[in-house]
Amino acid sequence: MVLEERIPVESEAEAREIVRYLKKEGIPARILTKPQLTVALILAGRYEDLKSFLTACQDKHQQRGVGSGDSDEFPVDFDPSVWKKTLEVLDAEQLAVSQSLKEHHPGDIIGTVVFQSVFQKIKPENECSPDEFARELATVRTLISNHLCEITQQGFVLTNVAEPCEVTLYVPYEYPFPPEEEVSERYHVTCIRHFRGEIRHVVQTGPEILFLEDIEAFIMFLSDNGVDPQSLLKITEGCMSRLRITQELISQLFDAGESSLEDLRLLFVDEIAARDGQGHVQDRFGLSPEYVDSMVADMRKLGLVKGKDTRLRPSDPSTVSSAGKRKKNQ
Template identity: 20%
Template sequence: MTLEEKITFYSRENAAEFQKYLKEKDCSARISVEHLFSGTPYFEGTIAAFATLIDTIIAKEEDSELSEIKADLLSREKTLTEFFAEHKVGDVLTDATPSQLLAQLETIEANGNEDIQKTATEKFVNSLMILGTLEDNELLNVAGETPEYTLTGIKDPKEMRVMYAYTDLAGITPEDLDGSGITSHIRTSSTTGYVITTGPEIMLTSGIDDLGDVLEHLDVDDDEAGRFVDAIFFKQALIAKIHELIVGGITTEDALLKAFDAPAFPLGDTTDVISFDLTADYLSGVLNDLRKQGFIKGRDGKIKSC
């Protein structure tokens, strides 16, 4: 159905909880499982190898993007050097796990001090970089549900292997890489999504003002949640305008489509406006869904409010 909307969750439990919420609002919702498999190509090499390669290229021709990567390499090396100076093999990294630092960051953000927020954010990003680099270099043991991170080895930061996406080093040629010690590493991964498909009746209910708050407490990507809430709002605005135009005297699909050619319409009782760029097929699909919901009636291109 045209008015159906989808949202993907990371776990079946959260999808089921959202499905329950929708059903309590008399909105139908079904769950389907979606498996995705994707890959991203990276360049992989030691910090020293990347630094040497970039220095060689920049010596021939200045490149601001490569200079930024060189600065990132030096920052990684400095951060890793400081980390190894403060830790020994066997240490359990209890004070710098992503979950702990993220919790600290969220607490600090709530307090609103920008300088402290910036420091906490940098610490969080550095923690992710350190743990990721240690794991890629097999210097970290991760165990347990919490999980627990144990340092299993120490290495010269210059000799630690790091990766950059192909797109980060788009200007590098095969000739540049020859003899550099830098190779390709294609990382593939599979993910499982639990997709909720809502019925069109969600567009007609007035009891979902708390939709955004509900999603905020579930395990769903922020952008995905935002896209879903926006889609519901936009479709509700479209349906409201369809109702208004039909009540105003429009009786055919063709006339309704032509009416939507207007530059913009007032958005509710606000001073804001909304515009619609609709295809005939899309509008027809919306109207068919509204007929099935008993919102409008009429056949063969005719429309009438119920």
């Protein structure tokens, strides 16, 4: 179905609240679970070793280029700027770790912003930018991994110090394949495969979402229940877009009196102009035949269109479902 909506949420409890809200509005909804497994490659090693390895990769890429015909050429879609960015991340991580070890002594509490945000779930006393937060988090993780820091009820406590050049650092490895064993041994680096698995929850609505009377109130409700801003924007756009294309299809049927499914397929795949020369924003429709088929099927279910595929026509408004009536009376 193309008129349904899928709403990603952070937890099952939030999903249940959204389903409860929609059912009060007469819109069927259910909770779907989606397992998500990702794998990230991470390079580990001392600063000088990592820098030598990444610099060699950058030089090799620049010398050979892409599509040279060499058996070990880089993938065609690989972005060579990755090496420069990773080297910048490495330098920033080395600087942050060095400063932390220089400015603190065993017994000192470090990383207060991260601890207050992640463990205490409170607003940190000191404001910081997202980049500063990410850097502090990376530094704390590095020190913990090097057994230089411990997590206590009071915070992250520095337990030992070491020379920055001896600390094992960790940087993302954006190349799609880990380095070969001989290369890893030559540069004294290790590649870590980080497997991350979690269960995602999604609220799936029926096509009746088209009849939602107060979209703004629904979006505010979703915001209060943990749906992220980017998803809210997509949901708002989806609701408005579905309403617009169904209006256009019904308008075409009213203008023609009746139309075949094949005619509708051709009409919408040609990216027709809804109206000629009206306003500074004009709509175009490029819907695939499969999309039009699914949309018509959904609209049949909602009672918005009727007839066989060879003679489709708009339904009499008086026969549309009660949810449809509410929408039409707005």
